[in-house]
Amino acid sequence: MCIGDKLQIQCYKHNKKVHRAWEEAIVLDIKKDYIVFGNNKTLVIESEGTTWRTKEPAIMYFFRNKWYNVIAQMKKDGIYYYCNIATPFIIEDNTIKYIDYDLDLRIFPKGEYKVLDKLEYEYHKNKMNYSTELDIVIKNALKELIDEYKNNAVMFNEEKNKEYLDIYMALKKDMESSNFI
Numbered sequence: 001m002c003i004g005d006k007l008q009i010q011c012y013k014h015n016k017k018v019h020r021a022w023e024e025a026i027v028l029d030i031k032k033d034y035i036v037f038g039n040n041k042t043l044v045i046e047s048e049g050t051t052w053r054t055k056e057p058a059i060m061y062f063f064r065n066k067w068y069n070v071i072a073q074m075k076k077d078g079i080y081y082y083c084n085i086a087t088p089f090i091i092e093d094n095t096i097k098y099i100d101y102d103l104d105l106r107i108f109p110k111g112e113y114k115v116l117d118k119l120e121y122e123y124h125k126n127k128m129n130y131s132t133e134l135d136i137v138i139k140n141a142l143k144e145l146i147d148e149y150k151n152n153a154v155m156f157n158e159e160k161n162k163e164y165l166d167i168y169m170a171l172k173k174d175m176e177s178s179n180f181i
Contacts, residue, residue: 001091003027004171007037008095009060011086014128019100021045025060028167034063034155035089037096038168059164061155062089062096067141068105069098070155074165078109079158081149085141101130101138105145107156113149115142 001007009022022044025037040057059072065088073080083105086098102121107113125135149156 001027001030001035003029003167004175007091009037010095010097011084012097012099014099014101014124014130016099017047019047022054025096026168026171028059028164028171033065034061036061036164038164038171040168040172057165057168059161059168062098064088066144067101067137068145070145072155072161072164074161075109079161080109081105081107081156083107083145083149085138085145103138103142105142105149107149113146 005027007025007027009025010018011020013019022039022042024039024042026039027035028038029036037060038057039054039060041053041055043051043053045051056076057074059074061070061072063069067085067087069084069086069089071082071084073082084098085101085103085105087101089096089098091097102117102124104116105113106116121138124130130138154160
């Protein structure tokens with residue numbers, strides 16, 4: 001895998017069924033503990049077959065050993081963060097894959113945050129029989145993620161996300177111009 005490679009993303013649920021898929025994720029940076037991707041107006045396919053497109057550029061952080069991923073949504077009025085509590089990713093068949101565990105952390109440009117989908121988490125925990133150990137891992141991941149935000153970890157650094165956005169835009173421009181040759 002190299003900077004500029006194009007992958008897809010597949011999000012699964014605990015029952016191993018695909019929940020949602022994104023058509024594009026461009027590799028922006030490869031670190032020891034995580035990989036950074038970017039996309040913009042990418043096609044999203046829901047499990048029931050409906051489709052939609054993302055509205056703005058996004059910088060995505062997928063971690064090798066952390067139970068969450070972070071999406072920095074680069075909106076006109078600031079950066080919004082959508083953080084999924086999820087398994088560490090794997091890459092298979094040019095696709096980033098992870099299991100989503102419902103709980104999400106939404107962070108707004110002015111700094112406030114909110115935990116989302118608590119009822120959905122409880123529903124799936126009961127329906128899919130999450131183990132006590134898994135429940136502990138998930139709740140600890142949410143706490144760790146909030147701590148990472150409060151400590152301004154790299155994925156929540158506005159300047160770093162703007163740098164990654166510039167890299168993404170340059171890569172897309174190069175890809176589009178090479179398609180015309």
